[in-house]
Amino acid sequence: MSGLLTLLIFLLLGSLLQTLLHLPVPASIVGMLLLLLALILRGKTPDNLQRITQTLSPLLPLFLIPVSVGIITQKQLLAEHGPALLVILALSLIPGALVSALIMRKGGKSGS
Amino acid sequence: MTHLFSLPLFWAALTIASFLAGQQLYRRLGNNAFIPPILTGVVLVVTCLELSGVSYQTYMRGGDYLNQMLGPVVVMLAVPLYQFIHTMRKQWLRIVLAVTLGSGTTVACAVLLAHFWIGDDAITRTIYTKSITTPVALAISEQVGGINALASAFVIITGILGALMIPSLLKLLRMDDPQAVGLTLGICAHAIGTSRALELGPQQSAYAAMAMTLTATLHALVLPWIV
Numbered sequence: 001m002s003g004l005l006t007l008l009i010f011l012l013l014g015s016l017l018q019t020l021l022h023l024p025v026p027a028s029i030v031g032m033l034l035l036l037l038a039l040i041l042r043g044k045t046p047d048n049l050q051r052i053t054q055t056l057s058p059l060l061p062l063f064l065i066p067v068s069v070g071i072i073t074q075k076q077l078l079a080e081h082g083p084a085l086l087v088i089l090a091l092s093l094i095p096g097a098l099v100s101a102l103i104m105r106k107g108g109k110s111g112s
Numbered sequence: 113m114t115h116l117f118s119l120p121l122f123w124a125a126l127t128i129a130s131f132l133a134g135q136q137l138y139r140r141l142g143n144n145a146f147i148p149p150i151l152t153g154v155v156l157v158v159t160c161l162e163l164s165g166v167s168y169q170t171y172m173r174g175g176d177y178l179n180q181m182l183g184p185v186v187v188m189l190a191v192p193l194y195q196f197i198h199t200m201r202k203q204w205l206r207i208v209l210a211v212t213l214g215s216g217t218t219v220a221c222a223v224l225l226a227h228f229w230i231g232d233d234a235i236t237r238t239i240y241t242k243s244i245t246t247p248v249a250l251a252i253s254e255q256v257g258g259i260n261a262l263a264s265a266f267v268i269i270t271g272i273l274g275a276l277m278i279p280s281l282l283k284l285l286r287m288d289d290p291q292a293v294g295l296t297l298g299i300c301a302h303a304i305g306t307s308r309a310l311e312l313g314p315q316q317s318a319y320a321a322m323a324m325t326l327t328a329t330l331h332a333l334v335l336p337w338i339v
Contacts, residue, residue, distance in 0.1 A: 004184065007184040007187045007188055008184055010187050010190075011183045011184055011187050014187070024255060024336035024337060025255070025332060025333060025336050026186075026248075026251035026252060026254070026255050026332065026336075027183070027251075028182070028183045028184075028186035028187055028247075028248075028251050029186065029248065029251060029252075029329070029332040029333070031183075031186070031187040032186055032187045032188075032189050032190045032193075032329070033190070033329075035187055035190035035191075036190040036193055036194055039190060039191070039194040040194065040197070045191055045194060045195070049188075049191055050191070052188065053188055053191045053192070056181075056184070056185055056188055057188075059181075060185055060247070060303070061131065061134075061148065061149050061150035061153065061303075062127070062128065062131040062153070062178060063178050063179065063181040063182050063185060063247070064150055064182070064246045064247065064250075064264065065127050065130065065131060065150060065153045065154055065157060065175070065178065066127060066171075066172060066175030066176065066178050066179045067175075067179060067182075067246075067250055067260055067261065067264050068150065068154045068246075068261070068264040068265065068268065069127075069154055069157045069158055069161070069168065069171065069175065069261075070168060070172075070260060070261025070264070071154070071158070071261050071262070071264070071265045072158050072161060072162070072168055072261075073168050073261055074259065074261050074262055074265075077232075077235070077259075077262070081230050081232070081235065084229055084230055085226075085230070085235070085239075085266070085269075086269065088222055088225040088226055088229065088230075088239070089222065089242060089266060089269055089270050089273055090273050090277070091221065091225065092218050092219075092221035092222035092225060092242075093218055093270070093273060093274050093277055093278070093300050093301075094277070094281065095217045095218065095221050096214050096215065096216075096217040096218025096219075096221065096243070096299065096300050097214070097218070097274075097277075097278050097281055097282065097296045097299075097300050098281075098285075098287075099210075099213050099214045099217045100210040100211070100213070100214025100215075100217075100292075100295055100296045100299045100300070100323075101214075101282050101285075101287040101292040101293075101295075101296045102287070103206060103209050103210040103213060103214065104206065104207075104210050104289075104291055104292035104295050104296070105287055105289065105292055
């Protein structure tokens with residue numbers, strides 16, 4: 001539980017900082033960067049954070065279901081643009097995949 | 113029955129049950145990346161709502177119990193990110209370049225296509241977030257004025273398409289060394305691509321997880337300023 005408390009405290013800190021500095025970045029991301037900074041300064045991941053990560057990670061898709069179900073409020077939009085959107089999402093993957101695969105290949109296999 | 117349907121707790125319980133059913137199906141089919149538990153879960157909940165005639169607003173009073181966990185989960189991403197920073201030090205420049213340019217290219221293509229083909233401002237704003245893992249995509253979509261429900265659908269569909277297309281595409285072009293495949297899956301197909309990478313091998317899966325987290329962080333920092 002102390003791991004969860006840490007996450008909540010960093011989320012609150014992120015929210016506070018976002019409001020104070022009028023950042024356009026989401027509060028949870030600000031909190032994540034603060035926690036990353038704290039981990040870098042500390043030099044290792046504390047056990048309680050390690051444990052909460054192992055507990056929460058497999059549950060991530062569960063937390064995403066409620067928003068995803070909201071798709072039922074967008075029926076009209078999907079009926080109108082659904083096929084076009086599907087084509088756009090499929091086509092746009094190809095150039096992106098080629099660019100990142102090319103960059104990873106260029107410069108040899110030093111890391112492998 | 114009507115009374116039961118009006119209870120928030122009923123819908124929270126139903127969501128958990130649907131997720132568990134999705135997980136079971138996923139395992140039964142040998143961890144097939146094309147049927148992620150979230151997809152089955154969403155389909156089951158949507159079916160129940162359609163059959164019972166309950167509105168999304170009513171459902172969400174229960175769904176929100178689970179939804180509230182997204183904030184801490186995004187903060188939690190700092191833990192794997194920190195571990196990647198440690199292990200991938202030697203290749204960081206190439207990895208950062210691949211993540212920045214690769215994810216930038218796929219998002220730019222999608223945004224341009226959506227802008228000129230569909231021309232709906234809210235859709236264009238939403239499609240910016242298509243290659244980021246869902247919890248982060250939702251946080252950003254809210255920030256830039258996109259449609260949250262749609263953002264989630266774009267991300268899931270992109271993930272399934274990417275998991276389907278990327279390994280075969282790279283193999284066809286003979287660019288399928290493990291690191292390139294893993295990184296590309298993580299950049300373009302986030303969590304679903306990462307679970308596909310897990311089937312391909314340990315190196316692919318480590319690179320995919322890293323690429324997914326880096327892409328999400330990068331986009332979270334950049335998109336709110338440019339959209």
